Amino acid sequence: MGKCCKCNSRLLCMCLLPCMMTGHLLVYIMVSIFVTISYTPPKITIHYIAPGISANSTALASYPLGPFWNLRLEDSALWNQLQHAWDRQHNPILRGNTTGIIRNPKAKVLSEIEDECLSDCMSQCSVPRIHGLDSFPKQMRAFIRSMHCREYPLLINQPGMCRRNSSSYDLDSPLLVMAIKSQVGNFENRQAIRETWGRSGLVNGELNKKGGLVRTVFLLGRQDSSTGPHPDLKNLLELENQKYGDILQWDFRDTFFNLTLKDLLFWHWLQQYCHTAIFVFKGDDDVFVRTGALLDYLNKQWEEHDLWRAYTNETDMNLFVGDVINNAMPNREPSTKYYIPGSFYKGMYPPYAGGGGVVYSGSLAFRLKKVSERVRLFPIDDVYLGMCLHRLGLSPSHHPGFLTFDLPEADRGKPCAYKSVLLVHRRSPNEMLTIWKRLQKMPGHC
Template sequence: MSSWRRRHCFPLGWNWHTRRFMFHCFVLLVLFFFMFVLFHNNRWLPRQIMDKGIIQVDNTNSFQSKESETISKMLQKLVVFSLKNNRSYHKKVLRQRVTTAEITSNRVSQNTLHYGYIINEPDKCQKSTPFLILLIAVEPQQLSAREAIRQTWGKEDLFHGILIVKLFLLGRDSKGTDRTDQAIVDESNQYHDIIQQDYLDTYNNLTIKTLMGMHWIATFCPNVSYIMKTDSDMFVNTEHLIYRLLKPDAAPQTNYFTGYFMKGYAPNRNKNSKWYMPPELYPGDLYPPFCSGTGYVFSGDLAEKIYKVSLSIPRLHLEDVYIGVCLEKLGIKPVPPPKESYFNIWRVYYSDCVYNQIVTSHQFQPSELLKYWNQLQQNRHVCSKTPK
């Protein structure tokens, strides 16, 4: 009995059949070990989570024999099978990757601030220096908004003897196709009023978009008198802006910055808010004074100053707050406009007399912009106090 047990627990003799049997047992044990580890915890595998859930095999120390190649293929199939059956873990890892990417983008090295131009208009100020440049933040797909602005307050020949230049600021559309990208190129070739750089056009990248405009002015149009940064859903009374606020007959101001003045605002610490500001990005209890990003005006000399100082200031995703931080470091204080009613961050109820006396109103659809702009032009002399 004892010899029967020994024979089945450990084969007697070390002949060819015995060695073959031991080799097969060893291979089976190794395979079962790998299967156990992969099905229960596969985090130890190097570079296992890729964009499409596929393993990248390092061939530096690849086996030369056919048997080794066969085993390698078997293991790779087991890994892929395990990955497909471990979806919950992958989703968790991908969520962690997205969160990390968002945090990293907000802490990006300031040396990588400038992105390459996809579309540029470097000769826009070559013939003559404009009095006013309009920097308009717009999304790539908002063609109707750009068309409406071109026909209304963005017209560059509105006022005789006063040169206005408008520029639509665009990033790269993350959902765009070759066809939509070509449509933007065609639009640019027709109107020559688009500048676009190679970054994703998202809300959290509005700071990059604004600094793109600052960098463009500092590089290609440094002698402009005034600049207005605004958004694509704004109504801008450019006549009131020029004649009542900026006054082209007077000498251009320097270190001048105004708009909807905001002072004493605290960072929003609600993680569910669109305007959430993590304490690690901005630990202070109050923001410095700033002007709402819906529309602010500043003297031409500030474009280069703001851009240069931004190179030494950690990036914040709230564009208007960030510009306020830059101004604080420069020792320049934004000032309220002559009348508080000039700049508005909400939709002002339309009337001819009211819109003749304001600079901005918010939340306009392209069709509404066309309607009310044409109405204002027809009736602007009824209540207007602006000189002809």
């Protein structure tokens, strides 16, 4: 009798087990279906509107649903049309299909415009065939007329800046080249930088004192005469250059929309005269940098890259660091200097590092130079760098020490507030000198 009970219990268990498993499976399937139906994808938050937008403005740009570079989705704006034509031209599959590039009359006009502009880039690059050019603001019209011009002669050069025999330091290459965007009349800013965070020479780190060789150059165009009469500062600039030997000046108008040219022309200069530089800092002449702390950070990055290179034989370093801005929209506020009309550019911006300053590796600088030959010039230099990075398949890295939107107002005069800062924007020449002196006496308890 006992044996029969045991047998019946086992049989019952064996019969119920598949039913239980099937029941659990049905419950799992029902829960999965419910979760799938009730799930709502997260909304893309607009992290940032390009600088200068009014807080009350609702004039946001439309943006494509696909990746940034899929500009065919927004092909009604001038920049998008020009870039799309270039993408087709450089596409190895479509390169032989010349009819594809001028399939419609609008593209044919763009091709004619480019031929005309490239024929004589050193003269005034006129584009009379662009329909509606007069509808653009004056600054944008000037940019469009010269946006195909990328080569300008050097008026002031420093060919020996990075040569070994140009200094008393027994070092083959600079650890850091600091390229500061300035203007002819900003004498005070340049002098304050030389006396504080932008000193050329052997600079110590803050923590391990390792530091490295730093070379600083200032990137200038010529004075913009279109904004009104200005005193002729050419002789003063020549005297400044004779004393310090750190000015690079090119023969183009130094306007806000031409800042992108300084990146392109500096990359060309770097490759020709300072190709052994390990890192590059690109910044404005109204920022403050804790150079020693920056060198500590860069030395650590270089050591990690050396270890990585030993295992992978990867020589290129993809470092690009700054205050990264994602999901940014073009500024559609006509009263601001950052205004980008929808007829010129449509779409979101790619991730880019905001104004003030960024740091990237020297090897990446040369790849940026190369890829920039396939990216149409854009009037906002920070965004253009993001476009070139995106074209390389890279993204900028965010570093919380890059404060391009400044410290809280209550902390700006406190030395200890700068302990974790690598860069802060903006500071006047007097503020640079004051902060620098205070940081040299920073209390140990910070």
